[in-house]
Amino acid sequence: MATIADxxxxxxVSLSTVSHVLNGTRFVRPETEKAxxxxxAATGYTPNSLARSLARASTNSVGIAISAVSxxxxxxxxxxxxxxCAALDxxxxxxxxxxxxxxxxxxxxxxxxxxxxxxxxxxxxTSSERSVTxxxxxxxxxxxxxxxxxxxFDQVGVYNAESVERLVDHLVGLGHRxxxxxxxxxxxxxxxxxxxxxxxxxxxxxxxAEDDLIAPGSIDIDSAADSAEGLMRVAHPPTAxxxxxxxxxxxxxxxxxRGGFAVPRDVALVGFDDFDWxxxxxxxxxxxxxxxxxxxxxxxxxxxxxxxxPDKPPTTTxxxxxLIVRDSCGSHLRRPASPNRDRNA
Amino acid sequence: MATIADxxxxxxVSLSTVSHVLNGTRFVRPETEKAxxxxxAATGYTPNSLARSLARASTNSVGIAISAVSxxxxxxxxxxxxxxCAALDxxxxxxxxxxxxxxxxxxxxxxxxxxxxxxxxxxxxTSSERSVTxxxxxxxxxxxxxxxxxxxFDQVGVYNAESVERLVDHLVGLGHRxxxxxxxxxxxxxxxxxxxxxxxxxxxxxxxAEDDLIAPGSIDIDSAADSAEGLMRVAHPPTAxxxxxxxxxxxxxxxxxRGGFAVPRDVALVGFDDFDWxxxxxxxxxxxxxxxxxxxxxxxxxxxxxxxxPDKPPTTTxxxxxLIVRDSCGSHLRRPASPNRDRNA
DNA sequence: TTTCAAATGGCTACCATTGCCGATGTCGCC
DNA sequence: GGCGACATCGGCAATGGTAGCCATTTGAAA
Numbered sequence: 001m002a003t004i005a006d007x008x009x010x011x012x013v014s015l016s017t018v019s020h021v022l023n024g025t026r027f028v029r030p031e032t033e034k035a036x037x038x039x040x041a042a043t044g045y046t047p048n049s050l051a052r053s054l055a056r057a058s059t060n061s062v063g064i065a066i067s068a069v070s071x072x073x074x075x076x077x078x079x080x081x082x083x084x085c086a087a088l089d090x091x092x093x094x095x096x097x098x099x100x101x102x103x104x105x106x107x108x109x110x111x112x113x114x115x116x117x118x119x120x121x122x123x124x125x126t127s128s129e130r131s132v133t134x135x136x137x138x139x140x141x142x143x144x145x146x147x148x149x150x151x152x153f154d155q156v157g158v159y160n161a162e163s164v165e166r167l168v169d170h171l172v173g174l175g176h177r178x179x180x181x182x183x184x185x186x187x188x189x190x191x192x193x194x195x196x197x198x199x200x201x202x203x204x205x206x207x208x209a210e211d212d213l214i215a216p217g218s219i220d221i222d223s224a225a226d227s228a229e230g231l232m233r234v235a236h237p238p239t240a241x242x243x244x245x246x247x248x249x250x251x252x253x254x255x256x257x258r259g260g261f262a263v264p265r266d267v268a269l270v271g272f273d274d275f276d277w278x279x280x281x282x283x284x285x286x287x288x289x290x291x292x293x294x295x296x297x298x299x300x301x302x303x304x305x306x307x308x309x310p311d312k313p314p315t316t317t318x319x320x321x322x323l324i325v326r327d328s329c330g331s332h333l334r335r336p337a338s339p340n341r342d343r344n345a
Numbered sequence: 346m347a348t349i350a351d352x353x354x355x356x357x358v359s360l361s362t363v364s365h366v367l368n369g370t371r372f373v374r375p376e377t378e379k380a381x382x383x384x385x386a387a388t389g390y391t392p393n394s395l396a397r398s399l400a401r402a403s404t405n406s407v408g409i410a411i412s413a414v415s416x417x418x419x420x421x422x423x424x425x426x427x428x429x430c431a432a433l434d435x436x437x438x439x440x441x442x443x444x445x446x447x448x449x450x451x452x453x454x455x456x457x458x459x460x461x462x463x464x465x466x467x468x469x470x471t472s473s474e475r476s477v478t479x480x481x482x483x484x485x486x487x488x489x490x491x492x493x494x495x496x497x498f499d500q501v502g503v504y505n506a507e508s509v510e511r512l513v514d515h516l517v518g519l520g521h522r523x524x525x526x527x528x529x530x531x532x533x534x535x536x537x538x539x540x541x542x543x544x545x546x547x548x549x550x551x552x553x554a555e556d557d558l559i560a561p562g563s564i565d566i567d568s569a570a571d572s573a574e575g576l577m578r579v580a581h582p583p584t585a586x587x588x589x590x591x592x593x594x595x596x597x598x599x600x601x602x603r604g605g606f607a608v609p610r611d612v613a614l615v616g617f618d619d620f621d622w623x624x625x626x627x628x629x630x631x632x633x634x635x636x637x638x639x640x641x642x643x644x645x646x647x648x649x650x651x652x653x654x655p656d657k658p659p660t661t662t663x664x665x666x667x668l669i670v671r672d673s674c675g676s677h678l679r680r681p682a683s684p685n686r687d688r689n690a
Numbered sequence: 691t692t693t694c695a696a697a698t699g700g701c702t703a704c705c706a707t708t709g710c711c712g713a714t715g716t717c718g719c720c
Numbered sequence: 721g722g723c724g725a726c727a728t729c730g731g732c733a734a735t736g737g738t739a740g741c742c743a744t745t746t747g748a749a750a
Contacts, residue, residue: 004737014699019738026739029697049458050404051736054395055704061459064439068420068427075413075420082413082441091455094409094439096427110436113394114406221621253625275622276566280598282627349706359730364707371708374728396705399736692750699744706735713730719723 002043011039022047053115062303063093063111063119065104065131066145073246073273073292074122077145080296081120088304090117099124099185105131112140118303122146125187141306143299147189148316154302155316156295160190161197163288163321164242167270168201170286171240174329176268177207180231180238182224182252184245184272186217194244194272213238224251229259232267239267240329246273249285264330274324284326291319347388356384367392398460407648408438408456408464410449410476411490418591418618418637419467422490425641426465433649435462444469444530450476457485463648467491470532486651488644492534493661499647500661501640505535506542508633508666509587512615513546515631516585519674521613522552525576525583527569527597529590529617531562539589539617558583569596574604577612584612585674591618594630609675619669629671636664 008018013032020026021036028036039045053059062085066074082092093116097104101124108131111119118141123132132150135142148155171179181198184191195214202209212234215227224247231238232255241256243249249271256263263269263283274289298317305312353363358377365371366381373381384390398404407430411419427437438461442449446469453476456464463486468477477495480487489500516524526543529536540559547554557579560572569592576583577600586601588594594616601608608614608628619634643662650657 003735015737016700016739017698020698023738027697032698046454046458048399048460048736050395050399050460052738054393054399054706054736055738057704057738059395068423072417072420075417078413078439079441082439086441091459092439094423094427094437096424096431109391113391114436115393115395250622250625253622257625277595277598277620277622277626280595280602281622348704360706361708361731362729365729368707372728377729393705396735397707399705400707400734402707402735694749695747697744697746699742701741701743702739704738708734710733711731714728716727717725719725720721 001048002045004045004047006043007036007039007045010042011035057115058117059115060089061091061093061114061116062300063095063108063114063116065095065097065107065111065119066122067097067099067124068094071099071247073290074146076292077296077299080293081300084297084300084304097122097124101125101129101131104129105134107131108134108140112138118142118307120145120299120303123149123189124185125149139310141303141310143303143306145295145299148318149189151316152314154299154306154314156299156302157190157316157318158290158295158321159318160193161200163272163323164194164197165201165204166321166323167242167272167286167288168198168205170323170325171242171268171270171329172201172205172207174240174268176238176240176329177205178213178236178238178240179207180213180215180241182215182227182231182241182243182248183217184248185219188217191217191244198242208236218244218248218251221247221251221254224248225255225258228252228255232256232259232261237267241267241269243269243271246271246275249273249287253283264328268329270329278324279326283328285328286324286326288321288323290321294319346393347390349390349392351388352381352384352390355387356380402460403462404460405434406436406438406459406461407645408440408453408459408461410440410442410452410456410464411467412442412444412469413439416444416592418635419491421637422641422644425638426645429642429645429649442467442469446470446474446476449474450479452476453479453485457483463487463652465490465644465648468494468534469530470494484655486648486655488648488651490640490644493663494534496661497659499644499651499659501644501647501664502535502662503635503640503664503666505538506545508617508668509539509542510546510549511666511668512587512617512631512633513543513550515668515670516587516613516615516674517546517550517552519585519613521583521585521674522550523558523581523583523585524552525558525560525586527560527572527576527586527588527593528562529593530564533562536562536589543587553581563589563593563596566592566596566599569593570600570603573597573600577601577604577606582612586612586614588614588616591616591620594618594632598628609673613674615674619667623669624671628673630673631669631671633666633668635666639664 004018008015018036021033068074095107097107120143122145142153144153144155148157183195218224218227243252261267271285271287274287278285349363353360363381366378413419440452442452449469465488467490487498489498491502493500493502528540563569588597606612616630616632619632623630
């Protein structure tokens with residue numbers, strides 16, 4: 001593998017000149033530049049990014065610490081971040097936190113050791129966890145996505161409570177007064193906010209709010225399925241279920257099907273997070289959709305700003321969700337008194 | 346940020362000794378080692394991976410060049426690769442090819458410049474494309490996944506033709522004799538193999554094989570939807586449709602719905618690739634499922650072997666798919682003469 | 691001849707690794 | 721007490737590209 005020294009030797013110039021030609025950091029005569037470029041072509045030289053990053057003290061890369069595994073919802077975010085960064089010739093380190101705090105810390109440390117310029121993190125647990133502490137103590141430019149746990153960092157998420165309230169409003173508008181909830185991952189900031197939104201909406205409408213209507217948090221599809229089955233076995237089972245995220249939604253459907261319940265005939269269902277197949281398969285789900293691409297875009301831009309200016313005050317951004325009404329509540333069957341067939345925020 | 350020199354100074358030893366303590370590369374007295382470790386703790390020193398990689402000429406990282414964006418099928422593969430690599434303390438560079446040859450080359454070059462130890466690539470086009478040439482010319486350890494385009498590399502994929510043949514067999518077993526196909530991305534090796542499998546099976550059964558039964562390749566969900574609508578408008582529309590991959594399946598459903606056709610009432614549907622929601626939403630799809638986790642696992646291990654021994658002969662691995670029979674062909678309605686309700690390979 | 695500018699060379703710090711050679715120090719043995 | 725054997729560790733160099741600084745060379749203008 002050719003080095004810059006080889007290029008310099010063949011071009012008959014100094015190391016400095018080759019470097020300056022490569023980076024445009026000072027003027028060189030057109031003839032000299034051509035000699036250098038010819039030598040580069042002849043040797044097939046490509047700069048060693050490691051040495052370059054070492055000297056520049058900047059790697060032109062960002063790390064994404066996210067649970068890309070269990071959460072398909074993140075792939076759109078990653079996609080948007082990748083797209084923004086690629087436009088600026090930055091590369092992406094992807095590391096999977098598996099949503100386990102311990103692993104999350106390891107992953108953040110690994111990214112730091114690789115000297116990424118900044119980190120986008122979806123923190124697993126609620127408050128100042130070790131990984132967040134690590135970011136703060138090492139002054140690593142960072143943006144938190146999805147779960148907003150610390151206002152000392154730049155953060156991007158959605159209005160979780162309000163979105164759930166809109167789902168509850170929708171159900172109440174259709175006449176439902178016993179609404180069950182199958183939340184997402186227990187302990188996550190998003191989960192807590194969404195449960196709070198549920199409680200708030202239910203209280204506002206003055207309808208049933210027994211604790212047995214809220215299932216425990218679900219860690220995967222199957223536990224959500226179990227929760228749904230459990231919900232339908234209580235004394236007065238709900239007439240509608242609200243699923244706390246994409247995996248919970250699939251799980252609830254699986255559980256209901258297993259229990260012999262049809263949606264929306266036996267029970268209505270609304271979900272948090274949309275799917276691109278949701279308009280083609282039955283039951284066509286009524287959901288609130290997150291602007292995943294926007295989240296990723298905003299996160300990437302916030303991070304790049306933060307890298308440029310590490311001392312600017314951190315901002316927390318919440319984006320709007322969209323209520324997409326389809327058929328999973330039977331709203332096309334039993335029309336309510338107050339029709340609210342809104343399609344968008 | 347502390348450097349190894351700071352540690353050496355505080356511990357009162359040489360640079361060499363600190364390095365040897367860190368890497369266990371030569372014996373040091375327990376007292377000396379303790380002094381070094383104390384100094385590391387005191388300074389909060391973490392080695393600079395860049396300098397380390399530069400000196401070692403190995404980055405302990407692998408690059409994944411894949412279209413993670415448009416293809417959710419790859420997330421399981423990425424997950425498996427990440428898992429295997431994490432166990433060996435290797436990190437992952439993720440770069441998105443967007444399945445565009447030009448971008449694919451850029452991405453491979455970027456990974457190479459970052460001096461990854463090896464690359465896992467899902468090549469977009471059929472034969473020796475520029476990115477594959479680049480890998481070969483620069484002798485980069487590499488494994489090709491999904492689309493098997495060059496036996497000079499290690500490769501991992503599935504039996505595409507055979508899998509499609511099983512789907513056709515299943516349909517024929519149910520009495521279908523006009524079977525349409527909506528293939529995946531045009532030009533991809535997988536697509537060509539799956540079309541070949543379709544043609545072969547159709548010929549073997551001696552049933553209709555007009556060219557208008559094979560739609561053009563679909564680049565996304567919507568183009569697959571258009572293809573499905575188109576298929577249903579031909580003179581003698583098919584009684585069953587075979588979708589060439591996950592996106593095509595969703596697209597076909599969307600198109601059929603738009604055209605007012607119900608599955609399986611008006612037309613049967615089988616798909617390539619399974620979904621984790623497919624057992625809960627209607628129509629419950631009959632599909633062949635790829636062992637994505639295994640593909641990723643095998644790919645990671647092949648790459649690590651290849652890095653260790655760059656000169657061993659390349660191997661091509663094809664894995665078995667599983668036929669999962671559900672309800673999207675109406676097999677639960679009109680039982681055929683020969684019942685083949687097989688659930689697995 | 692002096693003066694000046696243009697163009698480029700040379701140098702250095704950045705940082706950890708690793709093998710090699712050399713410099714101590716220590717111990718046992720005669 | 722002197723000598724060899726060995727344990728332990730220091731010093732050095734090469735690996736790489738960057739970017740700013742100063743020095744140098746060359747040619748042209750004054």
